[in-house]
Amino acid sequence: MRPIVGISCSMDEESLKLNMNYYQAVEEAGGLPILVPILKEQDNLYQLANLLDGMIFSGGVDIDPHHYNEEPHLGLGQITPERDELEITLCRILYEMKRPIFGICRGIQLINVALGGTLYQDIKTQLPKVLKHYQEAPAHSPTHEVSIEKDSLLFSIVKRESLRVNSFHHQAVKDVAAALRIVARAQDGVVEAVESNNDRFVLAVQWHPERMFKRHREHFELFRRFVEECAKKG
Ligand SMILES: [Mn+2]
Numbered sequence: 469m470r471p472i473v474g475i476s477c478s479m480d481e482e483s484l485k486l487n488m489n490y491y492q493a494v495e496e497a498g499g500l501p502i503l504v505p506i507l508k509e510q511d512n513l514y515q516l517a518n519l520l521d522g523m524i525f526s527g528g529v530d531i532d533p534h535h536y537n538e539e540p541h542l543g544l545g546q547i548t549p550e551r552d553e554l555e556i557t558l559c560r561i562l563y564e565m566k567r568p569i570f571g572i573c574r575g576i577q578l579i580n581v582a583l584g585g586t587l588y589q590d591i592k593t594q595l596p597k598v599l600k601h602y603q604e605a606p607a608h609s610p611t612h613e614v615s616i617e618k619d620s621l622l623f624s625i626v627k628r629e630s631l632r633v634n635s636f637h638h639q640a641v642k643d644v645a646a647a648l649r650i651v652a653r654a655q656d657g658v659v660e661a662v663e664s665n666n667d668r669f670v671l672a673v674q675w676h677p678e679r680m681f682k683r684h685r686e687h688f689e690l691f692r693r694f695v696e697e698c699a700k701k702g
Contacts, residue, residue, distance in 0.1 A: 471521035471698035473499040476558075476575075478528040479506060479551050489678040490526055490572075496681075497691040499698060504558070506550050513554075517561045522568035522669075522698030525555055525575030527676060530639060536586040543590025545638065556582045563647075563668065568697040570690070571672030573637055576662060579672050583645035591640050591658060599656045601635045607679040611635055614660040614675075620651035621663045621671060625693045626686050633660065633675035640674060648672075669697045 473494045477484040484505060491501035499522075507513055529546040533539065535556060559582035562569055571579040577587050588594045591601060603611040610632030616623050623629070631652075641659035644650050648670065652661035664670035671694065677687035 470498060470500040471695060472519060473501050473695065473698055474504045474516070474520045474523040475501055476504050476524070476526050476551070476555050477506075478526070479548050486526060487678065489681075490524065493678045493681050493688065493691040494524070494695060497688070497695040499695040504554075506554050510557075513558055513561055517558065517565055517567065520562070520567060522570065522694065523558065523562050524694075525559065525569070525571045525578045525672075527573035527575065527636070529574070530589070531574070531577055531581055531587065533587070533589055535581050538586070538589065541589035541594070543593045543638070552578075559583070563670070566668050568669040568694060569671075570694045571670075572678065573674060573676055576641060576659075576672035576674050577639055579670060580641050580645050580648060580662065583647050585641060585645035585648065586643040588640045588642045590638055592638060595640075595656070595658070597656060598658060599635075599654055601637050601640075601654070601658065603635050605634075607634060607636070607676065608683050609634060610680070610684070612654055614652040614654055616661070617651045620649075621669075622651045622661050622673075625671075625689050628686070631686065632684075633673075634680055635675060637674055669694075 477486045494501035532547045591598050648662040649665040660674040677690045681688035
């Protein structure tokens with residue numbers, strides 16, 4: 469049996485949306501991907517969490533800064549309060565249950581906030597001398613480099629200290645949650661990856677490996693290792 473991997477979706481007023489590359493990467497890596505809607509009932513969240521062998525928090529719009537006790541900065545973009553609510557609650561439940569968690573782009577921000585961290589609401593105006601983190605190059609093209617801590621899970625997966633990544637974000641991790649550690653940064657200091665600092669499997673990246681894995685196989689390794697971890701639940 470393949471491990472069941474939940475994937476969160478973006479939403480607008482009346483629809484859910486997910487770039488197909490997310491579930492294609494999970495399926496290719498040996499998992500059974502299922503898309504998670506914006507559920508409202510608490511008992512549904514617990515039943516879902518029991519069903520899932522792991523969860524991917526996907527990319528999307530900004531998180532309401534109220535979740536980390538800040539007022540909205542002028543540079544804050546669109547927010548989706550119902551999605552925030554679902555993902556934060558589900559992330560905390562899954563974390564308690566020690567299910568493997570993988571965060572991508574908004575996902576790294578979501579996991580950090582759910583576990584008690586904070587964000588830069590707009591790196592362009594809140595950080596000095598930032599690189600271009602919202603590329604206009606094709607999504608599969610890497611545009612900046614990240615430096616990876618050698619003693620990290622991330623390093624053990626990609627097996628290199630520097631990795632070229634794509635970049636589609638204007639927010640980033642500010643204060644990292646106590647349960648997490650920073651394991652990769654861009655040259656300007658912007659946090660590009662975090663992972664668990666305890667026995668749980670939590671890995672999150674600020675770039676979009678799902679848009680790169682078909683051409684750059686080191687990014688597929690992230691999905692492969694994550695799905696392998698999901699399979700361990702049994
Ligand atoms: Mn970036």
